[in-house]
Amino acid sequence: MKYVIGIDLGTSAVKILLVNQKGDVVQEVSKSYPSIHEKTGYSEQDPGRWVNQTVAGLSDLLKTFDGNVEDIEGISFSGQMHGLVLLDEENDVLRNAILWNDTRTTEQCQQIYNAVGKKRLLEITKNPALEGFTLPKILWVKEHEPEIYKEINKFVLPKDYLRYKLTGELHMEYSDAAGTLLLDVERKTWSEEICDVLDINVDICPPLVESHAEVGTITSEIAASTGLSPKTRVFAGGADNACGAIGSGILEDGKTLCSIGTSGVVLSHESSSDKNFDGKVHYFNHGVTNAYYTMGVTLSAGHSLSWFKNVFAEGESFEELLAEVSSVPVGSNGLLFTPYLVGERTPHADAVIRASFIGMDSSHERRDFVRAVLEGITFSLNESIEIFRNKGKTIETIVSTGGGTKNEDWLQMQADIFNAKVIKLSSEQGPGMGAAMLAAYGCGWSNSLQECAENFLTIDKEFEPNEQHVRKYEKLFQVYKEVYQQTKTINQKLVEYRK
Template sequence: MNYIGIDLGTSAVKLLLMEGSGKILKIVSREYPICFPKPGWSEQNPYDWFTQSMDGLKELLDGTDRSLVAGISFGGQMHGLVALDDKDEVIRPAILWNDGRTTKECDYLNQVIGKERLSAYTANISFTGFTAPKVLWMKNNEPENFAKIHKIMLPKDYLAFRLSGNYSTDVSDASGTLFFDVKNRCWSEEMCEICSIKTSWLPKVYESYEEVGTLLPELAKELGVSDQVKIVAGAGDNAAAAVGTGTVGDGACNISLGTSGTVFISSDKFGVDENNALHSFDHADGSYHLMGCMLSAASCNKWWMDDIIGTKDYGAEQENITKLGENHVFFLPYLMGERSPHNDPNARGTFIGLTMDTTRADMTQAVLEGVAFALRDSFEVARSLGIHIARTRICGGGAKSPLWKKIVANVLNIPVDIPENEQGPSMGGAMLAAVACGEYPTVRDAAETIVKLTDTVEPEPELAAKYEERYQKFRKIYPACRDLFLELAK
C-alpha cells in the first residue's frame, strides 16, 4: 500500500507519496503567503493551507494507482493558533509560531503565575511562540473574537479536521501549546483555568501514529481515492522530522536546519531542564524528547541571500568561503527574537566585528556560523544535564549545503550523519500513516526498516579547536547586547 505525508510548513506545504517499503514515489510542493502585519507579528490564512494541500494532493496522485492509498498523516508547523467559531469558520488569521506579539502575556504567565507552576503543570514555561499566550493575547486585545471561540486548533490539526471532519491533535504538537500535561499526556485543567478557556475548546488527543478518522466521502471522490483512507494524527514538524530521520529511541539526536532550527534529543524517560531553557515534549514514537528551538535558522541565510545580497545562487556565494574557523565577523541569528536558550523576543540579528577589510564572503560565512553557534547553545544546555550526545543526524533545507554541514560538525565537534532521504516531516508523516495502517508494528520498527544513512561528516580536530575558540567568543555577545535589545524595543 501507499502512504501520504503532508508537511505543513511556514512558507509551503510539501506532500510526499511513499510505498510501504519506504520508497518515495513522488513529491510535490505548494506555496502560500505569510503576512507580517506589524514588526514581530506573523500570520497566515488557514484556508490557504487547505486549498493548497488539496491542489497538491491532486498533483501528487496524478498518474498513480489511487486505489493503493491507505493513509494520510502530517508533520506541521507547531504552536500556531487557529481559532474556530461554532460554525467551524476561522475567526481570525492564524497567529504563527514565530510571532512575537505576546510579550506581556508571557510575562504574566512566567512572572505572575510563575515558572515553577507552569513547569509543574506542563513541563515548560511560556515562550512568545506558544499557543496559550496567543489565546491570552486574543482575550486581552480582541475580546470580540475571543468570545466567538468554539475550538482551538493547531495548524496541521486544522488540515486533519478539514480532511476528516474530526477535531484532533497529537501528543507532540499538543506539548507546545502550554495547555498540555506532557508527563501524563493529557490536557492540563489548571492551565485551561489560568487562561480562561474551556477544556471542550481543545481537540481530542491521540498518539501520533493513531487514526483520527477517515477521509470525508466528498473529498475522497474529488481525489479519486477510497473513503476508507485513514487520516492519522501526525506530529509537530520537529517530531515528524525526527521520525523521518530515524531519530527514535533513547539518546538519539537530530538537527533540523529549516526556517527555524532545532536540536531534538529523543529519550525513553520524561525529564525537565530545571531552567526550562530546552522544551520538554512528548515524542511521536510514544516516548519523550528534549528540544532546543531557535526561531531563525535557514531563514537567516535566505534573508541574507534574497533580501540583502540579492541572489538565488546560494552555492556560488558559499564557494568563496575558504577560511573556516578564522572569520573575524560574528552574527547573532535572532531575526525574529529567540527561544532556546534565551527566551528573549526582543533579541535581534546583529553583525559584530566588521572592519574595512570585511568581505561579502566573510558576512555570508558569519551567517552560517552564527546559526551553528546558536545550535550549540542548546547542546550545551543538554550537556549540562549530563546528556551525552555522541553524534547527530541532520535534515532541513540548510542540510543541503555541504559547507554548512561541515561547519555544524566542527562547531559541535561530533559526527553528523546524513539520511538518504532528507524529506524530514513529510517522510515522518508518511511513516506514521504506515504504522497506523498496520504496515509496521511500531514507529521504531518503521524507522529501523526505512531510514538509511548515506554519509557522515566527521569533525576535523584542528578545525574543531578553532571553532571552540570562536564559540567561546560568540557566547559572550548576546549577554553584552541583552539590555540594549530591551532598550531598542521600547
C-alpha cells in the first residue's frame, strides 16, 4: 500500500494526516503552538514553532507507522492564509509572523485605496483591502519597523516557510498568493503596478507555482529528524480554504461548500475569473489549475452557538442543547437572531455591529432561542449564497462540513434555507485531506483532482429542501436582512459603553 501525507498548518495547531491509496486516514497527529498578543489587535507567531512542531508530529507519526517508509511517496500542505513571514538574504526570519487575524493595519488599508484606487484594486486582485490581508502588513512594517523592512529579501506565507524548511526550496502557490493583495488574480502574476505605486520592490515576491507542482524532496536533515525517506516528494499545496474545497470535492461549477467552524465560510467553485462581485465576496485562485473560488464569511457562526451554550447551558453537551430543536417550528415562534457577536464580514464588512434577538416575549422557551440561533447563523451564510445567485451562479448542491454537520435538524435547516441539496460526507478531514489529495494527484495516483475526489470521498447522507419550509424561510429571510440596517446606528451609539 502506498501513502501520502497532508500537513495542515492552522492557527492554533499543525494537523498531520497519513492517507492511503483508498483515501483512508491511517494515522493522525496534531501539535499545538501559541500565538503572541502583545497589544490589542496584535496577533503573531514564531515561525520556528511551526517547523519544530511539524517535525515533532512527523516523527511521532513515523514511530507508530509499521510499513515501509519508502511507501510514503509524497507530502503536501494546507495553511492559514494571509500571514506575513519576512526573510533576509539568508532566508532567515526577520521578525515574528503577523497573522491573518491581526487587525493593526486599518490605516494601511486606506493607504492602499488612496494609492491604487478601490476600483483598480478590485480589477487586479478581485478583493477589497482588509486588515487580514498580507499587503497591509508589509506596509505596516515599512512604516513602523523601517530597519527590518530594509533587510527584507523575500516575503512568504506560513505554509510556504514551513515547506522551505522541509525542502530548502522557496516558492508560493497561486491560491495563497491570491490572498496577499499583490497578485493579479486573472493573469497569475505579481502586480508590478501595485508594487510601483506603493514603492514596494517586486523582487521580494517569491516565485509562483501551481498547487500540485512538485517543488523538491525533503532534506537529508528532515529525513534524519523524522524517519521519512529522503526520496519523499514534496508538492506545493494550497491555502486552507482552497484545500478545504478540494478535500470536500468542490471541484466543478454548481458545487458549493458550507463550512461551519468558529466562523462560517460559504465557498463556491468558479471556472473563470471574469465575474464581478463588486468586492462583496472574496475571489481567489483555486488549488485546481486555472480555476477559482468565491467565498463569503460569517465571522460568528459556530461561535454564536458556543457563546449561547457557555452563557445559558454551561455544563451541558451540544447534543443536550440541541435535543429539542425539531420540536420548534420554522421561525422559532417569531424569534429572530442575528449572529453579529464580533461584527460581520459578508455582506457587511462592519466591525461595530453586534448581535440581536428580535421578537422576544414571555412565551419563548430556551429551545426557541436555540433554534433561533441556528436559523440566524444559517441566514447569515445564506446572504453569501444570495450574492452568488444574484450574479448568475447556479447553486444546486452544497457540501456541509464542520460543526453544522453534527445535528441532522441543522442540516435539514440548511437545505431549507439554502434551497439546495445538502450533502454530509462520510469522513470529514477538510484542508488536511485536500493537501493529501494534492500530493496523491502529484504522485500520479489519479488523472485529475476530480478523479481523486471520486476515489477518496464518499457521501454519508443527503438532505433535500422541504418546499413548504423553503417558502416560509424565504419570507423570514427578508425580515432577517432588515435587522442590520435597523440596528446599525443603534450599535454605533452603544460603542462607548462596551468594555
